[in-house]
Amino acid sequence: MSYTLQYGQIWPFLPRLLEGAVVSLQIAVLAFCGGLFIGTACAAIRTFGPRWLARVAGLYVVFFTNTPQLVQIYFLYFALPDMGILLSSFAAVVIGMTLNAGAYLTEIQRAGFESRRASEMEAAEVMGFTRLQQIRYVILPHVARVLFPPLSNQFIIVTLGTSMAAVFGVEELTGEAFNINSQTFRSIEVFTVTAGIYVVLTLAASVALAFMGRALFRARTELI
Numbered sequence: 001m002s003y004t005l006q007y008g009q010i011w012p013f014l015p016r017l018l019e020g021a022v023v024s025l026q027i028a029v030l031a032f033c034g035g036l037f038i039g040t041a042c043a044a045i046r047t048f049g050p051r052w053l054a055r056v057a058g059l060y061v062v063f064f065t066n067t068p069q070l071v072q073i074y075f076l077y078f079a080l081p082d083m084g085i086l087l088s089s090f091a092a093v094v095i096g097m098t099l100n101a102g103a104y105l106t107e108i109q110r111a112g113f114e115s116r117r118a119s120e121m122e123a124a125e126v127m128g129f130t131r132l133q134q135i136r137y138v139i140l141p142h143v144a145r146v147l148f149p150p151l152s153n154q155f156i157i158v159t160l161g162t163s164m165a166a167v168f169g170v171e172e173l174t175g176e177a178f179n180i181n182s183q184t185f186r187s188i189e190v191f192t193v194t195a196g197i198y199v200v201l202t203l204a205a206s207v208a209l210a211f212m213g214r215a216l217f218r219a220r221t222e223l224i
Helices: 011-048 051-065 069-083 089-113 118-126 131-168 173-184 187-216
Strands: none
Touching: 011 051, 011 089, 011 131, 011 173, 011 187, 051 089, 069 089, 069 131, 089 131, 118 131, 131 173, 131 187, 173 187
């Protein structure tokens, strides 16, 4: 059996794939920023908060790190309507990925919080800082440099995870690839080009984050 590659049939669809890549990036940025906010709050609660609240945050982390992300989004998109809560496919994917990312980012940031120097905390207490001020002015600047590389890696993971949005009909990069494949039946060409766009997308994000880390925190991130 012979197969002749015909990339010429795919190039007219390249703008649609690039539009899908933009949607993928939008989902990744929204989910990561939301997850970063949740993760920072939960990490602070688990490290410094009252025991009962730390356990609530711990249950959140256990649930979302021990169930498939796809099932979590399925629940939001298909189960919530039975309770009268309707979400668009885009909103369900973003909320699901945000909650999932928040759980993983909680554990990453908790490790950073626990690496704080005792001397810095003692100095802050002597200066009369409240616990919130200690977190804001002493701990976060200290751990930002340490946490930046793993947080960057997590952003790449979130970006690649956006491909599951295609299951819910969101026309992001993978969704567009499915649509184009159903029109052209050139699976090898379509998904080779799609994979190449993912590589370019994640490498560009990695380079941008590496420069950002070096500029803001002097954090060195190896690209390869």
